[in-house]
Amino acid sequence: MSVSVKGNEQLTSLLNDWYRSMLSQQVVKATNLKKKIDEKINKLSIESNQERQDQNLLLYYSLLEFRYTVLTDSLGIQQNSFDAISDYDMPTDHFLRFYYHFFKSIHSTFISSFTEAEEHYKLAEKILVNIPDEIEHAEFYYRIATFYHHTYNMLAAIEYANKSRAIFSNYEGYEVKTAFCNSLLGGCCIYLKQYEQAEEYLHCAIELLQKNKEEDSLLYVKSTMGWLYSDQSMSTLAIRHLSEVTEKIPTHFKAIFLQAKEHYKLGEQSAASKLIDKGLQICRGIHNEEYTHHFSILKRLNENIPLEELEKIIQEGILYFEQEELWEYVVEYAELFATKCRQLENHQKVSDYFHICYQARRKSIEKGVLK
Numbered sequence: 001m002s003v004s005v006k007g008n009e010q011l012t013s014l015l016n017d018w019y020r021s022m023l024s025q026q027v028v029k030a031t032n033l034k035k036k037i038d039e040k041i042n043k044l045s046i047e048s049n050q051e052r053q054d055q056n057l058l059l060y061y062s063l064l065e066f067r068y069t070v071l072t073d074s075l076g077i078q079q080n081s082f083d084a085i086s087d088y089d090m091p092t093d094h095f096l097r098f099y100y101h102f103f104k105s106i107h108s109t110f111i112s113s114f115t116e117a118e119e120h121y122k123l124a125e126k127i128l129v130n131i132p133d134e135i136e137h138a139e140f141y142y143r144i145a146t147f148y149h150h151t152y153n154m155l156a157a158i159e160y161a162n163k164s165r166a167i168f169s170n171y172e173g174y175e176v177k178t179a180f181c182n183s184l185l186g187g188c189c190i191y192l193k194q195y196e197q198a199e200e201y202l203h204c205a206i207e208l209l210q211k212n213k214e215e216d217s218l219l220y221v222k223s224t225m226g227w228l229y230s231d232q233s234m235s236t237l238a239i240r241h242l243s244e245v246t247e248k249i250p251t252h253f254k255a256i257f258l259q260a261k262e263h264y265k266l267g268e269q270s271a272a273s274k275l276i277d278k279g280l281q282i283c284r285g286i287h288n289e290e291y292t293h294h295f296s297i298l299k300r301l302n303e304n305i306p307l308e309e310l311e312k313i314i315q316e317g318i319l320y321f322e323q324e325e326l327w328e329y330v331v332e333y334a335e336l337f338a339t340k341c342r343q344l345e346n347h348q349k350v351s352d353y354f355h356i357c358y359q360a361r362r363k364s365i366e367k368g369v370l371k
Contacts, residue, residue, distance in 0.1 A: 008057050011040050015057075019064055022071050023139055025176040025217065034068060037061065056096060059088045063099045070106060075251045077110040078286040098127040102140060109147045112290035114324050117147055135174070138167035142177065145184055152328045153367075154188045161185050176217055179208035183221045190228050198228055219245050223255040235262040246275070253282045253291055257298070264302050272302045290324070293317040297333060307344060311337060318356065325367065330360035 014037050021030040041061050044054060062085045069077060082104060091097050101124035108117035121144050128140055145160035165181035168174040186201035202225055209218045226242035229235075242259035245252055260275035276299045283291045293316065300313045314337050321329040338353035 011057065015060055015064060019067065022067055023135055024173045027071060030068060030071060056091065056093055059091060059096060063103055066103055066107065074110065075253065076286060077107065079111055082107045094127065098124055098131065106143055109150060112288060112324065114151050121147060134167050135171065138164045142181060149184060149187055151326065154191055158185060158188050161188070175208050175212050176214055179205040179217065183224055187224050190231050195228065195232060202228065219248055223252065226255065226258055230258055230262055235266050238262045251282055253279050257291060257294055260298060264298060269302055276302060289320060293320050307340060327360040327364040331357050334360065
């Protein structure tokens with residue numbers, strides 16, 4: 001899909017090319033185009049008496065600048081990363097309105113604001129119906145599949161990931177996106193405990209990325225491989241994969257969390273502590289509330305603090321996960337605390353927290369995401 005702005009055809013064409021390069025994960029080309037575009041945008045920004053079409057052009061640029069951040073620094077996205085776009089009025093242009101809702105949903109997913117993300121995905125999907133560009137559809141399907149994966153609606157995630165992969169695999173130059181779809185499908189299979197199928201998807205992704213010499217993208221798939229082994233209680237193998245990721249991408253807080261968790265399982269308190277502190281610093285810096293709770297709970301578990309103190313931290317986490325309707329995490333942490341209470345024969349607390357689990361599972365059923 002290409003946006004058209006009258007009076008600035010050359011710049012609009014560059015912006016359209018820039019977006020296509022991002023869709024196909026061409027980082028070098030996208031970076032070079034950005035340099036050319038930035039020079040022209042700087043001149044346009046300082047002009048006085050700008051007409052409405054120029055405002056549309058500046059909005060289009062701001063939207064694509066955010067999309068460039070998704071391409072090059074997705075782990076650094078935080079709450080204020082969409083502020084430059086929010087300063088504009090809601091666009092009346094059909095395509096710009098689609099991009100606004102679509103990119104806002106991507107932003108909300110990255111910062112774990114899932115309720116808001118779902119609202120904008122639905123608004124974008126209504127506009128997508130009237131957009132004929134297949135690649136645009138494939139990109140939307142991939143992003144919404146990622147959202148459903150994060151919110152534990154695996155059937156929807158698998159459906160959209162397969163639709164995305166079917167389109168991307170038919171177009172030359174979108175091999176990396178096809179690999180990402182395979183990796184996402186692998187992640188869904190891990191959640192569903194279909195480990196053999198997960199491994200097949202992940203190996204397909206790795207082969208595609210190695211063939212295209214996409215070393216940076218390969219690390220993200222290796223992170224999912226680490227999760228595959230972690231979920232099967234194969235801590236040593238998990239750490240081997242995850243440590244490669246955390247060494248080469250030191251801000252990858254999700255891989256850091258998984259690696260810290262595996263060290264904790266092995267009783268390697270010092271190694272876990274260092275990773276937890278690092279992860280907390282990163283997540284607080286980018287204001288990622290979801291993973292701040294994950295790291296905070298793991299930190300207290302690793303420190304083996306008294307039950308009363310642990311309960312306070314877990315309650316704070318459960319409250320957040322309930323607000324975002326992340327019922328699987330409510331179940332996980334409520335079960336964890338109930339089990340610890342059982343070990344200390346605190347039967348009232350055991351009953352209280354298993355009741356929280358029961359309620360969360362019912363909420364999952366209502367939402368249709370119970371595995």
